[in-house]
Amino acid sequence: MSVHLFGIRHHGPGCARSLLDALHALQPDCILVEGPPEADPLLAHVGEAGLVPPCALLVYAPAAPQRAVFYPFAEYSPEWQAIRFANEHGTPVRFCDLPQSHRLAETQPPEDLDPVGAVPASAPPALRSDPLAWLAEAAGFSDTETWWDHLVEQRSDSLDLFAAIAEMMTVVREHAGAQEDLLELRREAYMRNMIRVAEKQGCQRIAVVCGAWHVPALASMPTAKSDNDLLKGLPKEKLAATWTPWSYGRLSFASGYGAGVVAPGWYQHVWDHREQASLHWLTDVATLLRRHDLDASSAHIIEAARLSETLAALRDRPRAGLDELMEAVRAVFCYDSELPLQLIRRELLVKDRLGEVPPSVPTLPLIQDVQAQQKRLRMAVRADTLDIDLDLRQPAHLEKSVLLHRLAMLGIAWGRRQVVRGKSGSFHELWRLAWEPEFAIRLIEASVWGSTLEQAAGTRAVSRGAAASELSALTGLMEEILLADLRAAVAPVMARIQDVSALTADLGFLLAALPPLVNVVRYGSVRGTDTDALSRVIDGLVARACVAFPFGTRGLSDEAATQLLAQLIAGDQAIRLLQDEEHGAAWFAALEIGARSELTHPLPAGRAVRILAEQGHWPMDEAARHLGLLRSRTVAPLAAAQWLEGFLQGSGTLLVHNDALWHAIDAWVLALPADSFTELLPLLRRTFGSFHVPERRQLAERARAGRDGAAAPAPLHAQALDLERARRVLPVLATIFGGAAAPEAMHDE
Template sequence: MSVHLFGIRHHGPGCARSLGEALAALAPDCILVEGPPEADALARYAGRADLVPPVALLLYAPADPQRAVFYPFAEFSPEWQALRYASAHGVDLRFCDLPQTHRFGLRAAREESNEVADDIHADPLRWLARAAGYGDTETWWDHLVEQRGDSLDLFAAITEMMTALRTEAGTMADDVEAKREAWMRTTIRQAVKEGRERIAVVCGAWHVPALAVLPSAKSDADLLKGLAKEKVAATWVPWTHGRLTVASGYGAGVTAPGWYRHLWRHRERAGLHWLTEVAALLRRHDLDASSAHVIEATRLADALAALRGRPRAGLDELMEAVRAVLCYDSDAPLRLIRRELLIDEALGSVPDYVPAVPLAQDVAAQQKRLRMPVRADATELNLDLRQPAHLEKSVLLHRLSLLGVPWGRQQSVRGRTGTFHEPWQLAWEPEFAVDLIAASRWGATLESAATALAADRAAQAQLLPELTRLMETILLADLRAAVAPLMARIQEVGTLTPDLGLLLAALPSLVNVLRYGSARNVDTGALGSVVDGLVLRACIALPYGLRGVADDAAAGLLGQIIAADQAVRLLQDDAHAAAWFDALEAGATSDLSHPLLAGRASRILTEQGRWDAERAARQLALRCSPAVPPLVTAHWLEGFLQGSGALLAHSDALWQIVNGWLLAQPEHVFTELLPLLRRTVATFSAPERRELGERAAQAGGTTASVTPAQAVDPARALRVLPILHTLFGTRPIQETVHDA
C-alpha cells in the first residue's frame, strides 16, 4: 500500500501536464481529488466528450438555492485531467474535501463572526515570490512551475517547498481549513482501510504537508465532531474563462486563463505560437502585423528573459515585446489582445442528460429548439415580432427576465419605427444557473414558473403603477393565464386609488399593453374598460391634484403629467383626448394650481392646438404681470418652457412678454431668480439657445415691455446683456442701443 500526494495549483497547465504523466507512471487504483464529496456521482460525466470545459460543479442548498458554490474546471486544470484519467482507465475516483453539507453551516458562522484570514494564509506563496524577486505570485508560479518541462520531480519539489513554508508560517488559525484537512486525512485512511494499493491524492499544494503525516484518527474525529448538516444538491453547469479569473469554489483564480490554455496546448515553443496568434488577431482587425514583427518580438522577449535571469520568456516578457513591436506603444491593441487572447472568453457546454432541475432543462430545450446558442460574449439579436419564430424568442427572453434571469437585455430601437421590432443583447452568465434553480420553486416549466411568479406579485402589489407595469410585463411574456386575475386586481386597486400621481403613473404601462396587443396577437379588449375608467378618474382628479402641492412633489408630478399626456394621445380616442384637455385647461387657468404644473398644462394645450397663440399670450401675460410674485412667475415659465425654446423663438408675442418681464425685474430679484431661469434655459437645445441669445442681443432685447407706458432705461438694459449671454451661451454683439 502506498499513498502519493500531488500538490497542484488548481488551474495550472504545467501541473496538469505533470500530473497526467505521473498518473500514467503510477497507474493508481484509487484517486482522491480535492472537491465536494456530494459530487462523486457526477464525476463519471467528465469522461463524456460532450461535457466540454470550462464547466463547474454547482452545489446549492435546495431550501435556499442562492446559497451556492461553484467548483470550476478548465481543460488545463489538474483536477480535470485526474477526472478524465479515472474515467478513461476505470479507476475509482472520489472527492475528498470537507462536504458542503457541513461547509455551508461553517461559512455562515464565519460570516457572522467576520473572521478574516491573516496575510500569509490568505496568500502563502507571496513571501516566496517576493524573496525570488517577483512582484506577484502569479508571475513567479508561472515561471517556476507552469512553464517547466519536467514532470515527476515537480511534485517532490512542491512538497519540500510547502513543508518549509508551513513550518515558517506556524499553526493555521483558520478553523475551517483545519477541518478540511482533517476530512482529507480521514478519506485517505478510509481508502487504505479498503485495501487500495496505489492511492493518488490530488490537492492544493498548501495542503500537502498536512496530509503527508497522518495524526491519530481520534484527533481528526474529535475535530470533526458535531458538524452541522444541511441538505445539498449538485449538478454540472457551463462556466467561462472570464469567471476563471475570479476566486471561486476552492479559492482559485488566474489572471490569464487564455494564456494558460495556450501553454496547455502548445508545450513546445509556446512563446512563438503566442506571438503568431497575436499577429493573426491584429490582422483580423486590420492592424499592421507581419512575420518580421513576430520574429523581432520573439527576439526581444527572449532578450528580456535573459536580462532578468529567467530560463524562458514568460507572459510578462511577451506582452512587453508585443507592446513595443506590434502595438507601437498603444493601449488600444493591447486591450484587444487582453480580451481576445489573455482571457479568450469561452463558454463550456453540459449535455442534456446531466441531472438538473426541470426548469433548467425546459429552458435549455427551448434554447435548443429556437436555435439560440448560449454564449458568454455579448451578441446582438434583432427580432421582428411579425415572424412567429422571432415572437417565440421574444417571449422566452421576457419570461426569463421576469424570473430574474436577464440573459437578454432589451436595447433602444434606432432607425426603426413601430412596435414590431425588438433589439436585444444576449450574454449568458454562469450564475444564471443558480437563478434558475431558485426560480424552480415557482414551477417546473418556464411558462408555469413565470405565471406563478406574476400571480404572486399581483397579489402582493398594493400600488396601481406596480400592477400596470406588471400587466405590461406579462403581456410581453405571453402569460395569458395571468391576464384575467391581474386585470381584476387592477380594477380593484384602481377604484380605491385617489392619488393623482398614482393614477397618472398607471396610464403609460396600460397604454403600452394595448399597443402591444396587435403585435403579439393577444386579446386585450377587456382591458379597454379598465383604461377608460382610469382616464376618467385621472381627468376628474387632475384640476384638484395640482393644488396645494409642494415644490418637490410638483417636480415629480410634472414627469407623470408629461408621460400621461403622451399615453392619452397614443390612445387616439377623441373622447379621452377632449376630457384630458378640459382637465388640463381647468388646471392651467386656476390660480390655486402649482405654477410649475400650470405652466406645463398651458404648454400642452398650446402645442396640441387647444389654445391659439393669442390665448397662450394672454395666459402668459397674466402670469408675468406685476401682481404675481416673481418666483411664482419663474416656476410657471419653467413648466411652460422646459425642454423647448421653440415657443419663444417662433412667437413674437410670447417673446415680448417674457423679455419685458425679465427687464422689469429689479437687480436683486433677478439675481435671486437666476438659478431657476438658468435651469430652465439649460433644457433648450444648443441651436435654440443660440437663436434666443441673438434675438436678445438685438436692440438690447427691449422690443416690448409689460407696461407699454413705462420708459426704458438703455443703460439699465445693457446691464442685463452679460447675464443673458451666459444663459444662452452666445457671444456679445457690438451694437448701439437706441432710445425707444
C-alpha cells in the same frame, strides 16, 4: 501499498501536464481529488463529448438554492485532467474534501476554493495574505503569480515537481506556525480519513490530488481517533449537485473567485501549445489588432518575440512568460498606448468563453425546459455579448422575445432591451445577450414557481401582483406579463389593478399608471394579445385622472410638483396615444381648469398651458397672454420661473416658431431686477439646457437679432386696458384704504 500526494495549484496548466505524466507513470488503482463528495455521481460525465470546459460543479441546498457553491474547472485544471484520466483508464475516482453538506450547514456564505489552501490566523500578516510571498520574494520576483508561473506552470518535463512542491510547502507551513483554522483542520482530517478508507478497500497505489498547502498535513497521518474527534457532531444538510457552464471571465481574479488566474486565455495557450505558446499568442495578438483595423504585421510578431526572449534572458528566466510578452506587445504593437492593451487583455488574456453541459447531466425540469427552448430557437448561450434584432411579425422572432421576457420575469437578465433606431418601434426589439454563470442558481431558485418556464414566470408574476401596493407598479407588471405572453396571470393581476385603482385618488399615481397600459393596448395587435379588458381599465383611469387634476395640482411642495410634472408629461403622451375623442375632450377640460386656477402650482400650470396650446385646444395668443401675466409685479419671480419651466421643459420648438411667446418671455426676462435674475439664473439655465442643441442655437441667434435692432415687445402699460374689469376692484380698494372710490374717476380714454 503506497500513497502519492500531488500538490497542485487550481487551474495550473503546468501542474496539470506534470500530473498527467505522473499518473501515467504511476498507474494508480484509486484517485482521490480535492472536491465535494456530493458530486461523486457527476464525475462519470467528465470526458463526455457534450461536457466542454470551462464548466463548474454547482452544489446547492434544494430548500434554499441561493445557498450554493461553485467548483469551476478549466481544461487545464489538474483536477479535471485527473478525473478524465481516471475515466479513460477505468480507475476508481472520488472527491475527498469535507462534504459541503457540513460546510453549508455551518457557514453562510460558503468559502470558495483557495489557490494553495488556507493559512492560520496566527501567521505573520505577509504570509497570511499570500503563503508563497516569502519564497517569491527570495527568488527575486515581485509577485507570487509571476513566480509560480515561471517555476511551475511553464514546466512540462519534471516528474520531480511534486516532491519539490511538497518540500516547499512543508517549509512554508513550518514558518506559518500551527494551524488554528477549525474548518481547515476538519477538511484535512476528512481527507486523511478518505485515504484510510481507500487503504482499507485494498488499493495499492493511491493518488491524492489536492491543493499544495494540504500536502504536508496529509503526509503525516495522526491517529484516526484524533481525526474522528474533529469531525464528530458536525451539522448536516441535504444537498444536490449538477454541472453548469462556466466562463473564463469567472476564472479570473477580477470575477471575485479566489482560486482564479489572472489570464485564463494565456493559460489556455500554455496548455495547448507548450513551448510554442508565446509565438501562438503573439500571432493571436496581431490577428486581433488587424481585425480592429490596427497596424500589425509579421514583422511585429518577430520583433515582439525577440524582445520578449531578450527580456527573459536579462531576468535569468528559462523562457518568456506573460510579463515579458505584455511588455514586448506594449512596445512593439501598441507603441506604449494603453487602449490597444485594454483590448488585448479583454479578448486574449481573459478570452471570455462559455463551456457546455450535455442533456445527459441530471438537472431540474425548469432548467431542462429553458435549455430545450434555447436549442429549438437556436439562441446560443455565450459569455460574450451578442446583439440580436427581432422582428415581431415573424413567429420565430416573437418566440425569442417571449423567452427573453419570461426569463426577465424570473430575474434572469439574459437579454437587455436596447434603443431601436431607424426601424418601426412597434415591430422591432433590439436585445443585447450575455449569459452569466450565476443564472444557473437563479433558475434553480425559480424552480419553486413551476417546472416549466411559462408556469414559473406566470406564478412569479401573480405573486408580484399580490405583493404590489402601488398602481404604477401593477400596470408596469401588466405590461411585463403581456410582453411575456403569460395569459394565466392576466386575470388575477387585472383584478388586483381594479381593486387598487378604485382606492387610488393620488393624481401622480393615476398618471404614472397610464403609459404601460396604453403601450400594451397600442401594440397589442403585434403580439396577438386580447386588450379589451385593459381598455376598460384605462377608461376608468383616464376618467379618474381628469377628475383629480384640478385639485391634485394644488397645495404642492416644489419637490412633489417636480415629480408630478414628469408624471403629467408621460400621462399626457399616453392619453394622446389613445386617440380617443371623449378622453381627449375630458382631459383638455381638466387641463383648462387647472391652467386658469391661481391655486395650481406653477409647474403643472405651465405644462397645462403648453399642452392646450400645442394641441390646438387654445390659440397661441391665449398662451402668450398667460406668459404676459408673468411680467406682472404681483407674480413672484420664482413662481414665474417655475411656470416657465413647466411650459418649456424638454423642447423649445414653440419659442423657435412663435413670435408672441418669444417676445413675452423676452420681456419678462428683461424686466427682472438684477438680484432676482441672479437668483433665478440656475433655474432658467436648467430649463433652457433641456432643449436640443439645434433649438438652443436658433434661440441664441434670435436673441442676438433682437439686440441688433429687432422690434422690441410692447411694454406692459401700453397694452389695452379693460375698464369694466378695472372698475370691479374699486370697492375692494375703498375697503382696504378706508375711503370712497369714485366710479367717475375712471374715464374712458
